[in-house]
Amino acid sequence: MFLLGGACGYENTYQAGFGVYTTALSGALFRGGEACGACYQVMCNSRLDRRWCLPRASVTVTTTNFCPPNHHGGWCDPPRHHFDMSMPAFLRIARQGNEGIVPVLYRRVSCRRSGGVRFTLKGQSNFNMVMISNVGGGGDIKSVWIRGSGTRTWAAMHRNWGANWQISVDVRGQTLSFRVTLVNGRTLEFFNVVPSSWQFGQTYAARNQFI
Numbered sequence: 001m002f003l004l005g006g007a008c009g010y011e012n013t014y015q016a017g018f019g020v021y022t023t024a025l026s027g028a029l030f031r032g033g034e035a036c037g038a039c040y041q042v043m044c045n046s047r048l049d050r051r052w053c054l055p056r057a058s059v060t061v062t063t064t065n066f067c068p069p070n071h072h073g074g075w076c077d078p079p080r081h082h083f084d085m086s087m088p089a090f091l092r093i094a095r096q097g098n099e100g101i102v103p104v105l106y107r108r109v110s111c112r113r114s115g116g117v118r119f120t121l122k123g124q125s126n127f128n129m130v131m132i133s134n135v136g137g138g139g140d141i142k143s144v145w146i147r148g149s150g151t152r153t154w155a156a157m158h159r160n161w162g163a164n165w166q167i168s169v170d171v172r173g174q175t176l177s178f179r180v181t182l183v184n185g186r187t188l189e190f191f192n193v194v195p196s197s198w199q200f201g202q203t204y205a206a207r208n209q210f211i
Contacts, residue, residue: 007066008036008162010133016064017113017134021089024065026075026082033162034183037133038063038140039111042083044093045103052094052102059092060109061085062139075101111139116206117190119178121198122164129166130157130178137210138184141165148174149196186210 006024010016023042025035041060044053067076067084075082083104094102113136120131132141141163145154148171157165176194181187190206198204 006064006162007033008064009131009164010036010064010162011131013062013064017115017118018062018064020086021059021061021092022064022086023061023089024067024084025063026067026078026080026084027069028079028081030063030066033066033159034142035063035140036163037111037135038138038183039109040083040106041109042085042089042093042104042106045105048103052097054093054095057093059085059089061089062111081106110211111136113209116209117180117188118203118205119176119190119193120203121194121200123166123200125170125172127166127168128171129160129164131164132178132180133163134205135180135182135210137186138182139210140183141180142183142185143181145179146171147177147179149176149192150174154179182210 013022029035039060039062041058043058046053046055067082069077071077113134118134122129122131144157144165146157146167147154155167155169157167160166173196175192175196177192178190188208188210193206194204
């Protein structure tokens, strides 16, 4: 019961550290991919729907996808704030039998993760892309820098899409460090998290984590 792919590019959200409680967001919340990794506490609004809402039940979900608009009054059309949640998450707050639309209350919450931030290497020689996952604290990333052992200077990366960050510099054969700043302003540096023997497709977990 996990999602594959999606607009955040996590590929396998369970392996990315997000479990089965995930959600797609409408554009008003998704912010062009900046919201990837953000956590929300969602509660079914039983005052508006007593039949299908589970009273006082809530679930914390991680943003892993985008719910596109259809521009014909759909639930994900702007300016609506809509959560298209995974079935396990939905059934934490609503009764089975109405796997559809229920009114909700929500708020941003801190993400709790097991282990450190993860870096997955993608791309090719002149196009390096890194997927960053299992981010705690605020969860959503504002900016990323990379530093190779052969350069010793921080170079800004650019968001390619979702949780994937790119730089057109060949860093093969170098030990890699990263500096990550979240939307809330918190910054952490992950020194030598990727060894010089790295290969494309491999994932490396840091020892430190946002809280």
